[in-house]
Amino acid sequence: MAWKFDAETPVYLQIERRICADILSGKYPADTQLPSVRQFALEAAVNPNTVQKALCELESRGLVYSKGTVGRFVTGDKQVLELEHSSVKSRIIGDFLKSAVSLGITKQEIIDYLNKGEI
Secondary structure, three states, X not given: OOOOOOOOOOHHHHHHHHHHHHHHOOOOOOOOEOOOHHHHHHHHOOOHHHHHHHHHHHHHOOOEEEOOOOOEXXXXXXXXXXHHHXXXXXXXXXXHHHHHHHXXXXXXXXXXXXXXXXX
16 A cells, blocks of 8 residues: 655655654664665655655665665664664654644643643
């Protein structure tokens, strides 16, 4: 089944974020081979060049590395993975807080909601 994409964010960036999340969640463990560009493209129902761009971005951040013609692999560098996890966490929480503030939700309302343990 094709992946769902929103119209507001470039598709390659959405693919990059999804693969990054899959790496950080352990779907693709450290030092394991990722699916090929063609496999990702078929799964996502996008052009392989779009997937290639996403993977190049992940490679530039050190999350994945290439082994010549063998393919791409997830980094085994724990420091890189921890730094990326921290960066993603900050982005997600920042986006949430911006949305909450724009809706008029107060800091105390957020704290009260979190303290209820409904997440």
